[in-house]
Structure formats: structure tokens, C-alpha cells
Amino acid sequence: MLEIVKPIKVGIIPCNGEEICEGTLTRFASRKVLDKLRPDSTVTICLPLFIAGEKGERNFAKTFPTITVDGCNKRCSQISTEKLSGRPRFSIVVSDVLKEHGVAPPESRRTLGSKDQPAVDCVADEIAGRVDEILKSG
Amino acid sequence: MDKGKVVVLPCSGIGKAYGEIGRQAVYELVEDLRPEEATTTCLARLVIDDPEAKALVNDNIVITMDGCTQDCARKCVESTGKKVDSSLRVIEAFKDNRGLKPEGILELGEPGFKLVHNLAQRLSEEVDCLVRKEK
Numbered sequence: 338m339l340e341i342v343k344p345i346k347v348g349i350i351p352c353n354g355e356e357i358c359e360g361t362l363t364r365f366a367s368r369k370v371l372d373k374l375r376p377d378s379t380v381t382i383c384l385p386l387f388i389a390g391e392k393g394e395r396n397f398a399k400t401f402p403t404i405t406v407d408g409c410n411k412r413c414s415q416i417s418t419e420k421l422s423g424r425p426r427f428s429i430v431v432s433d434v435l436k437e438h439g440v441a442p443p444e445s446r447r448t449l450g451s452k453d454q455p456a457v458d459c460v461a462d463e464i465a466g467r468v469d470e471i472l473k474s475g
Numbered sequence: 476m477d478k479g480k481v482v483v484l485p486c487s488g489i490g491k492a493y494g495e496i497g498r499q500a501v502y503e504l505v506e507d508l509r510p511e512e513a514t515t516t517c518l519a520r521l522v523i524d525d526p527e528a529k530a531l532v533n534d535n536i537v538i539t540m541d542g543c544t545q546d547c548a549r550k551c552v553e554s555t556g557k558k559v560d561s562s563l564r565v566i567e568a569f570k571d572n573r574g575l576k577p578e579g580i581l582e583l584g585e586p587g588f589k590l591v592h593n594l595a596q597r598l599s600e601e602v603d604c605l606v607r608k609e610k
Contacts, residue, residue, distance in 0.1 A: 353487035354517040355498065364489060368581055383488045384519055385547035388554050413519035420523075447502045 346380045347468045348401035350425070352414040353384060358443040359408030359431040365449055366431070366460035367406055374465040378472060384414055387421035398423030402471045404464060407431065427467040434463050480514040481602045482532055485540040486548040487518060492577035493542030493565040496587060500565075500594035501540055508599040512606060521551050529555050536560045536605050538598065561601050568594050 351367040354360025371379050380401060386394045397403070398418050403425040405414040415428040435442050435456060443453040485501040488494025505513045520528035532552055539548035539562045549562045568590060569575070577587030 351489060352517070352519045353489060353494075353498075354519060355485060355487060355501070355515050356517045360517060364487070364495075365581060367489065372580075381489055383486065383490060383494065383545075383547055385486055385522060385551045386545065388522060389545050389547040389550035411517075411520065411523070411525065413517065413523050413525075417519060417522040447499070447506065 345472060346378055346401055347375075347426075347471050348397055348403040349379055349381050349406060349464060349468075350384055350397075350403055350414050350418055351381070351406040352408050354408040354413065356446065357408050358446045359435075361408075361446050361449060362431050362443055362453075362456055362460060363406045363408050363414075365453075365457045366464060369457060369461040370464045370468065374461060375468050379468060384417060387417055395422055398425060402426040404429060404467050404471075406460070406464060426471055429460070429463055429467065431460055434460055479535065481509075481512055481536045481538060481605060483513050483515050483538045483540060483598060483602070484518050484532075484548045484552060485515070486542050486545075488542040488547070490580075491542060492580050492583060492587060493569065495581050495583060496569075496577060496591055496594065497540040497542050497565045499583065499588070499591040500598060503591060503595035504598045504602070508595055509602050513598075513602050518548055518551055521555055524555075533557050536609060538563065538601055538605070540565070540594070540598065542566065560605055563594070563597065563601070565590075565594065568597070 349367050351363035382397045404427045405425045406429045407414045440459045485497040487498045516528050537559045541548045542565045575586040575590040578584030
């Protein structure tokens with residue numbers, strides 16, 4: 338008998354923090370992974386849907402292994418996901434990743450320019466690496 | 476903390492361009508059009524019950540700017556016990572301006588930014604109206 342195996346998708350949940358440049362970076366890095374680096378193996382959800390949405394949305398982290406992407410150490414995405422949906426497989430904090438790689442954070446929270454591309458690439462690569470780890474471990 | 480200012484919160488949805496349009500309209504409002512009267516904070520701070528963000532929202536006039544009919548920003552504010560003073564939706568503005576189709580989810584292009592400017596203008600009128608009412 339043939340066994341049908343569902344392809345695993347990894348959920349990426351950025352904090353989207355409006356106050357800080359790193360919050361904007363979570364959006365651009367996550368979208369790069371979703372659209373360019375791992376388009377076939379990733380999905381996302383708007384974080385506030387854990388409160389505004391229905392059971393399906395709240396079950397997101399139970400349905401998919403997830404990676405939370407936070408701009409700062411308040412870790413809003415990680416804490417909300419844990420509290421309202423399920424424990425994320427990995428939690429990334431952008432400010433820590435940039436510091437670790439010696440990459441400067443963006444200067445504007447409003448828009449990112451070409452000089453911010455190294456920061457976007459650095460965080461996106463970190464997320465993509467975690468996606469690969471999850472897919473490898475199943 | 477920006478006490479005494481109108482707090483304007485976008486949903487910052489990540490799945491469609493509506494979320495980015497609302498976010499950009501709020502930045503245009505708080506940085507260019509009404510920097511003395513309006514401010515914003517991270518919506519996600521309300522989701523984790525951050526005391527400073529909750530106090531900011533509870534002590535001030537609040538406008539939410541949602542991308543779609545899910546109304547995430549409004550519902551997040553209301554989950555703290557605060558009733559929003561006004562709530563707007565990007566999708567409604569888009570229905571009135573169907574020609575202004577954004578180019579991408581985060582790269583809005585010229586048409587998307589026209590919609591941003593329209594919405595920012597609409598927000599500034601709303602801020603003025605609510606501030607007048609409060610006096």
C-alpha cells in the first residue's frame with residue numbers, strides 16, 4: 338500500500354515591530370525566505386491573528402513547526418506563539434543575529450535601502466538555515 | 476512614553492500588501508504629518524500584555540489601521556479592555572481606488588504609495604477630529 342506523505346511546511350512568524358528598525362527587518366527577512374529562499378517549504382501568519390483569528394489560526398504552531406523572528410529581546414513573537422498557539426521550534430532575535438555577525442542594523446524603521454541589504458540577507462540566511470534543520474529532522 | 480498623543484496602530488499584516496500600506500500610512504502620519512499629535516507602538520507588545528504599551532493604549536485616544544476584514548489591530552487593542560476611538564481598513568480605501576494596485580507585498584511601488592498618501596491624509600483628518608472632540 339502506498340503511503341501518502343504530506344510535505345512539511347515550516348511556519349515563519351515575524352514580530353513586525355512597528356517601533357524599531359529591527360521590527361521592519363523581521364518583515365523583509367521573513368518575506369525573502371518565503372518568496373525567494375524557501376518558497377516551497379515555508380508559510381507565514383500575521384502574529385495578531387492569534388488573538389483576532391479562529392481556532393484554525395490559533396492552531397498554526399500545532400499544525401506547522403514554527404520559527405519566530407523577533408526584532409528585540411522583548412521576544413513578542415516567541416512569547417505570543419508559545420502562549421496562544423504552540424511552542425516554536427526555533428526563536429530568532431534579530432538584534433542578536435546582527436551582533437553575532439557584526440552587521441549594522443538599519444537606520445530607518447520606515448524603509449530599508451540597498452545599504453540595509455546585508456542585514457536582510459544575514460537574518461534571512463539564519464531563518465533559511467533553521468528551516469533546513471527542521472526539514473532535515475522532520 | 477508619548478502620553479497625551481493619539482496612538483495609531485497598524486496591523487502590519489505580512490501576507491498581503493494591505494498590511495504594508497497601513498503600516499506606511501501610519502509612519503507617514505506619525506513622522507511627517509502629525510508628529511506632535513500622534514504616535515505608534517508595536518502591536519505585538521499588546522499581545523504579550525506589555526505594561527508600558529498597555530498603559531499607552533489605555534490612557535490615550537486610539538485609532539487602528541487594519542489591512543483586511545480580520546481587524547487584527549482593533550481586536551488586539553480591544554482584548555486589553557480598551558475600546559478603540561476609530562478604526563480604518565486599507566481594503567475599504569483600495570475598493571474606492573482600484574487603480575492603485577500595489578506592485579508587491581513590501582515593495583508597494585508608485586500606485587501603492589499613492590494609496591499610502593491617501594490613507595495618511597485620512598488618518599490625519601481623523602486625528603484632528605478626535606483631538607478636537609477631546610478638548
